Amino acid sequence: MTRHYDVAAIRRQFSVTERLLYLDSAHQTPLATSVRDALMRFYREGSETAGPKPVWLDRVEQVRARVAKLLNAQPSEIAFTKNTSEGMNIAANALPLTAGDNVLLVEGDHPNNAYAFLNLRRRGVEVRFVPISGATARAEMFAPHIDGRTRAISLSHVTFHAGHRFDLASIGALCAERGLYFVVDAMQSTGVVPLDVKASGASLIGSGCHKGLLVPQGLGILYCRQDLVELQPAYMAMSSLADPPGDYIARADNMALKPGAGRFEIGNVNLPDIHALDAALSLIESVGVAAIEAHLQDLGDRLIEHIDALGIRLVGPRARADRSPHIYVLDLPAQDWADYLASRQVRVSPERDGIRVSFGLFNNAGDVDRFAQILTERRDMLPRARDVA
Numbered sequence: 417m418t419r420h421y422d423v424a425a426i427r428r429q430f431s432v433t434e435r436l437l438y439l440d441s442a443h444q445t446p447l448a449t450s451v452r453d454a455l456m457r458f459y460r461e462g463s464e465t466a467g468p469k470p471v472w473l474d475r476v477e478q479v480r481a482r483v484a485k486l487l488n489a490q491p492s493e494i495a496f497t498k499n500t501s502e503g504m505n506i507a508a509n510a511l512p513l514t515a516g517d518n519v520l521l522v523e524g525d526h527p528n529n530a531y532a533f534l535n536l537r538r539r540g541v542e543v544r545f546v547p548i549s550g551a552t553a554r555a556e557m558f559a560p561h562i563d564g565r566t567r568a569i570s571l572s573h574v575t576f577h578a579g580h581r582f583d584l585a586s587i588g589a590l591c592a593e594r595g596l597y598f599v600v601d602a603m604q605s606t607g608v609v610p611l612d613v614k615a616s617g618a619s620l621i622g623s624g625c626h627k628g629l630l631v632p633q634g635l636g637i638l639y640c641r642q643d644l645v646e647l648q649p650a651y652m653a654m655s656s657l658a659d660p661p662g663d664y665i666a667r668a669d670n671m672a673l674k675p676g677a678g679r680f681e682i683g684n685v686n687l688p689d690i691h692a693l694d695a696a697l698s699l700i701e702s703v704g705v706a707a708i709e710a711h712l713q714d715l716g717d718r719l720i721e722h723i724d725a726l727g728i729r730l731v732g733p734r735a736r737a738d739r740s741p742h743i744y745v746l747d748l749p750a751q752d753w754a755d756y757l758a759s760r761q762v763r764v765s766p767e768r769d770g771i772r773v774s775f776g777l778f779n780n781a782g783d784v785d786r787f788a789q790i791l792t793e794r795r796d797m798l799p800r801a802r803d804v805a
C-alpha cells in the first residue's frame with residue numbers, strides 16, 4: 417500500500433511489469449488483465465452469438481454515461497470517435513469560422529491537434545502559434561495574441577513532448593470573457609489528471625483512449641458543450657440523426673440532427689474497444705483519478721531527486737502545479753540512450769528534447785529506483801557526470 421492506493425494490487429493486473437521496466441504510458445498503456453478479459457468476452461460473444469447487437473448498443477450507452485460521469489459531463493455531451501485527431505478535426509470543422517478569422521495554437525504542440533486547424537487555411541483561416549513562455553502555461557500566455565478576429569484557442573491539456581500542464585480554468589475563463597471557442601486535446605490527461613469539463617470552460621474536448629483510459633488504439637471520445645447548438649458536423653450519417661428512418665430510406669425532409677454530441681458520431685463505433693473501456697473505467701474508478709495523479713506526482717518527485725543527483729536536467733516544468741504527473745523528459749541524447757535502455761528491457765520514448773519517461777498507475781517507487789540505477793550504470797554516458805562527481 418502506498419500513500420494513495422494499493423499499487424501492488426493494480427500492478428498484478430499488468431503482466432508487462434514482469435517482463436519490462438515499462439515507463440512509456442504516455443505512448444500507450446499496456447493492457448490490464450481485466451481489460452483484456454473484457455475484449456475476450458466481446459470476441460466470444462461475437463463468435464458464439466454475434467451479439468445480439470441491441471445488447472451491445474445498450475452497453476455503448478452505459479459506457480457513454482460512465483465517461484460522462486468521469487468528466488462531469490452529461491451523457492448527451494459525449495460522442496465516441498476514432499481517436500484524438502478525429503475529435504480535433506470534428507471540432508475545427510464545426511466552428512463557424514470564415515476567411516480572415518484566426519485561431520491560436522501552441523508552438524510545438526502535438527501535430528494531430530495542429531493539422532486539424534492548419535487545414536482550415538484553405539478557407540482563409542489564419543493559425544497563430546503561441547510560444548510557451550516560462551513554466552506556467554496559463555491564460556496570460558495567450559492574451560497578447562488575441563485580436564478582433566480571434567475566434568478560438570486550441571491546445572493540449574498536457575503536452576506530450578515535455579509534460580507541461582495547461583491551466584484550463586484560467587484559459588477557459590479568458591475564452592469566455594473574449595467570446596472565443598476553447599478546444600482541448602486531452603489525450604495525455606484523461607485518466608491521469610482529473611478533468612472536470614464544466615470547470616475547464618472548454619467548448620469541445622477530444623481524446624483517444626489508448627493512454628490513461630487503458631484500452632487499445634482505435635477509440636476516442638469527444639465532449640461538446642450542450643449549449644453550442646450552432647456547431648454543425650462536417651459529416652453526416654444515420655447515426656447523427658435525431659430520428660433515424662426505421663425503414664432505412666434516406667429522406668431529405670428528415671435530416672434533423674441529434675441535439676447533443678451524438679450529431680458528430682458517424683456510423684458504427686468501435687464496439688470491442690467500448691467493451692474494453694467499460695472494464696478500464698472500473699479499474700480507474702476503483703482507485704480514482706485524483707489518487708492516480710497523486711501517486712504519479714510522488715513518483716515524479718522521486719525521479720527528479722534521482723536525476724538531480726545524476727546531474728541530468730529535466731526539460732519540462734519541475735513544480736507539481738505546472739507539470740503533468742506522469743511525463744518527464746530527461747535532457748539526454750535520445751538515440752544513444754534509447755538503444756541502451758532498450759537493451760536493458762526499459763521501455764521509454766525518444767523525444768525531440770531527450771528521453772521521455774512516463775508513468776502509468778501500475779508503476780511504483782521500485783521502478784523509479786531501478787531506472788535510476790540503470791542510468792547510473794552508464795555514468796560515462798551522462799553529459800554532466802563529471803561536473804557532479
Ligand SMILES: Cc1ncc(COP(=O)(O)O)c(C=O)c1O
Nearest residue numbers: 499500501526528572576603624
Ligand atoms: C497530445 C496528443 N494528442 C494526440 C495524440 C495522438 O492522436 P490520435 O489519438 O489521433 O492518434 C497524442 C499521442 O499519441 C498526444 O500525445
